[in-house]
Amino acid sequence: MRNDKPQPRLRAAAAAITFLALGALAGCAGPSKPNIELRKQNQQLEAKIDQLQRGHDADQATIRALQAGRPTTRTLPQSELDQLFTTASLRFGSLTGGYHPDPQKSGDTELRIYIVPIDESGDPIKAAGTFRVELFDLTLKTGNRIGQWDFDLKAARDSWRAQLYFYTYILRCPWQIAPLHAQLLARVTFTDALTHRVFTVDRDVTIQPPATASP
Numbered sequence: 001m002r003n004d005k006p007q008p009r010l011r012a013a014a015a016a017i018t019f020l021a022l023g024a025l026a027g028c029a030g031p032s033k034p035n036i037e038l039r040k041q042n043q044q045l046e047a048k049i050d051q052l053q054r055g056h057d058a059d060q061a062t063i064r065a066l067q068a069g070r071p072t073t074r075t076l077p078q079s080e081l082d083q084l085f086t087t088a089s090l091r092f093g094s095l096t097g098g099y100h101p102d103p104q105k106s107g108d109t110e111l112r113i114y115i116v117p118i119d120e121s122g123d124p125i126k127a128a129g130t131f132r133v134e135l136f137d138l139t140l141k142t143g144n145r146i147g148q149w150d151f152d153l154k155a156a157r158d159s160w161r162a163q164l165y166f167y168t169y170i171l172r173c174p175w176q177i178a179p180l181h182a183q184l185l186a187r188v189t190f191t192d193a194l195t196h197r198v199f200t201v202d203r204d205v206t207i208q209p210p211a212t213a214s215p
Helices: 008-026 033-067 153-158
Strands: 089-092 097-099 110-118 129-136 145-151 160-163 166-174 183-192 198-206
Touching: 089 183, 089 198, 097 198, 110 129, 110 183, 110 198, 129 153, 129 166, 145 166, 153 160
Parallel strands: none
Antiparallel strands: 089 110, 097 110, 110 166, 129 145, 129 183, 160 166, 183 198
């Protein structure tokens, strides 16, 4: 299974930032001007690393689109495309996981994926595209993909929700094979309709196995 990971330089930079911040905080009993300045620099560096990671994700998505023989845009040249707010990565919502409509009953009936495209600044955008959701039970030695759901442009558009500061796609995935275990892996692949870039992200999810499921 493919799982694009941050570049080693980004991971090393993040580790160095955390080490310096913890070292500084350990030697300070309370806030001080140097400590506050260090925290500010730490936040700035972390933001820069996040921005670099989103740029890396976008580059990887472009490479996958080219390898698949698909153009990154139909009508716009790259110079104009770069001026638009386009998808650079995907972000899962905290509510992603198992769902059952009756809180008085145990056992989830479906997986719900809360996910939103984000631009290179890390802001959510309502980017049109298609989704594929795959669910894996890695505890199983064979046949560990226990579900796959595809959302075309219309189905994805119908799954968009926006209310106040809540912007997300909610992808409803009823069980195809009843999960036997609580800890699963969800994989979401998003194909941007404008750029044809392909983004794939993984997330560990926790569910309540249905009462009817048995090993």
